[in-house]
Amino acid sequence: MSKVLIVEDEHAMSVALKDGFEFEGHDVTMAADGETALRLAKELMPDLIILDVMLPKMNGLDVCKQLRSDGYDLPIIMLSARGQEIDKVLGLKLGADDYITKPFSFMELIARVEAVLRRTSANKAQQKTVSFGSVKIDLAKHEVRKNDQLVELSSRELRLLTYFIEHPGEVIERDTLLDAVWDHDNPPLTRTVDMHVAKLRKKLEDQPSNPKHFITVHRLGYKFVID
Amino acid sequence: MSKVLIVEDEHAMSVALKDGFEFEGHDVTMAADGETALRLAKELMPDLIILDVMLPKMNGLDVCKQLRSDGYDLPIIMLSARGQEIDKVLGLKLGADDYITKPFSFMELIARVEAVLRRTSANKAQQKTVSFGSVKIDLAKHEVRKNDQLVELSSRELRLLTYFIEHPGEVIERDTLLDAVWDHDNPPLTRTVDMHVAKLRKKLEDQPSNPKHFITVHRLGYKFVID
DNA sequence: GGTTGGATTTTACAATTTGTTTACAACATT
């Protein structure tokens, strides 16, 4: 039994999918627009998301992109109407796991669902965790512990930390961090980066005022060192 | 300073872009149609291409596609008029690095240009290390070691050292160093160079008062010798 | 609608670090 989030605004289709998945023995949650989908996905951490491309408020591609950029690597299968072929490329590029074009038979969908679940649950076994000093991070679960004590990080803090972890040892400019961790349209001042680095130090360093991992490189930026 | 190829057929826009990029200190080449753009791109190998979607002879998407399929992976930023949203998907699919819709502010464009250049040149500069004698420099990590011992250099000292290493054996005038290592707007006195050379000697020479690598050439400048 | 609470961004100023100039002694060249 898996937890499935179905995101679909056409009533007939959503009812059919719900019934179908429940008949297959899954635990189904529904969302009818992109924003709700995004919120529920983060809240429920479903095992699978069935995501229609055309949605009110926020389209499926953006939901997918947003989830990925927030660090959630939940399995996603996209649904699109025929003639939206172009979306396939982008959908996959933005991180969907599979893609199916309407109309499709329910059997076909179920087959793909199982393929995706098989693929991704295989990956799940090899938990993605990183640790440095007394800090352990489970990126999939969005959990950070220091001395086995849970530390609450905001989503921005987590994204920043993730970026650091993915680029150990490198000197990273503030502007690079703004590009990578903040949104593209209206980035804040570079000082905001300093602010957040200070927060990470406060929460994760043994001596925040004498950091060992989040290192300042004067005039250039910051450097994350694991040891 | 980067070489930029601007491909735009509307006169007003192309003049504005040219002026803007030249003001930013870039070396600008213009093209007004797709075929010319393609030829110039291959000929000049610019650091960046600003490519309008709507062009005579061959549209921007085709130019982009053609370049990619010919194996050129120059950074490309596409410009399109509002309402050509669909192009975004296609543009990215065909290999553009970023995309901006008219009308846009020049600041916005510049921000994206810088992001793209950073992304692409970051890949270029990876694992760039230089060394001389017992000194090794890892520019990405901002680390200098003498006999495997870490030496702390400020960013200006590091830039100066890098310049010396890239010009071994040459007699280099103080003014040349001011141009290359200091910023262009308000250069300090030439004596500041002496100051910094002294610092490098102190940190890197075995006998700072009897230097073997950072050699004074009386009345002319300095010379860096490797052995 | 408005309100609340948390996250995020901006601001402001102190602390720190780096960079520049000065001053004078030492040195090189004629």
Place this chain on the structure above:
DNA sequence: AATGTTGTAAACAAATTGTAAAATCCAACC
């Protein structure tokens, strides 16, 4: 020796960073 040049410590100036606190934003709830 006279003159211009260089070495370098120390004083000074400027730029960068740390961080608390204020302002703003935003989503959730009434």
